[in-house]
Amino acid sequence: MARLAGVAVFDPAGDQIGRIRDVVVSLRGPLLPRVHGFVVEVQPRRRVFLPVTRITSIEARAVIFTGKLNMRRFECRDTETLAIGEMLDRTVEYRGERVTVQDLAMERTRPSDWLIAKVAVRRGSRRRGETLIVGWEDVSGFTGVQKDQGAANLLAVFEALRPADLANMLHELPSQRMAEVAAALDDDRLADVLEELPERDQVLVLSRLHRDRAADVLEEMGPDDAADLLQELPAEQAEGLLRLMVPEEAAPVRRLLSYREDTAGGMMTTEPVVLPPTATVAEALAHIRQQEQTPAIAAQVYVARPPSETPTGRFLGVAHFQRLLREPPSTLLGSVIDITVDPIRPEFTVAEVAAYLATYNLVAVPVVDELGRLLGAVTVDDVLDHMLPDDWRERP
Secondary structure, eight states: OOOGTOEEEETEEEEEEEEEEEEEEEEETTTTEEEEEEEEEEETTEEEEGGGGGGEESSEEEEEEEOOOOOOOOOOOTTTIIIIIIITEEEEEETEEHHHHHHHHEEEETTTEEEEEEEEEESOOOOOOOOEEEEEGGEOOSSOOOOOOHHHHHHHHHOOHHHHHHHHHHHHHHHHHHHHHHTTHHHHHHHHHTTTTTTHHHHHHHHHHHHHHHHHHHHHSSSHHHHHHHHTTTTHHHHHHHHHOHHHHHHHHHHHSSSSSTTTHHOBBOOOOOOOOTTTTTHHHHHSSSSSSSSSHHHHEEEEOOOOOOSSSEEEEEEEHHHHHSSTTTOOOTTTTTTTOBBBOOOOOOHHHHHHHHHHTOOOEEEOOOBEEEEEEHHHHHHHHHHOOTTTGGOO
């Protein structure tokens, strides 16, 4: 069943409507669990339910269904369990021995009736353990809440997911399971996922991490996202985490926390691409080519006098990505900057920043202080995040 995660789903006309993210089953005591259907992710990031009775074909790379798909947002009922999200990595008992669930197998008993019949379990350690395929009736321990369930197999299933999609998957899990899976992620991966989770999920996950680990994850987040998250925590807890962070990483976060959340200063990133005027076009292209740069940040290079860390020396202007592509690599940035883009001040409101970006067709705008030093940049995605309703990540 784990292999079904990510498989494309096609309607009767042959059009792809989404991808499978989980399998919905009902546990029935000693009886084999019945498969109710699939959780299908359709655009934009909406999860809907596809009944197994509508399935006409299940193949390695495609699931085909008939009829119409109900686009109402999926909600798991109390009598239902997510096979991939909640049953993988669970510790169960097989012939008196504690084993870990690696996968599950479903088989069709009647045209529209699918049951879980087999369980792949591992006994022993991950490196030296042995994998067994056993009947469902030979294992016990799938009911009830389990502490420290682990998440290795689940994360392997969704390893290729983008952070936003993985965050969406975590949001659908019970709170304890969500926290367990999140804690099993690497610091940088968890930081990316936290930035995409709703605020209450962010707080839940961060609060269940050890304080030192929580500080490490905050260091991996963008300063603006880390500041937004810390604002949701009690002041004493937020200050404690800031003290645990490396001072160089905590400094820009503290700076952002000094501004109101609904201003340019509160939502700007303090890590745009900044280079001196003596840098070359080739150097600028090398910086914006780096994989960790978002498209909005990579759209332009901010040129300022040293130092290049914010707050910088005097801000001179921006060099747009398209202009850089048209210039010889050896050209100095000082000769290609656009001085017509006026920077904004940190006290600009969200509405004022949005109006500025729309007026001049920009995806980002520099923010400077009263001395003309570059403090950071506000990108269009920052503005959208603050203009949308607070619960937009949770909406169907």
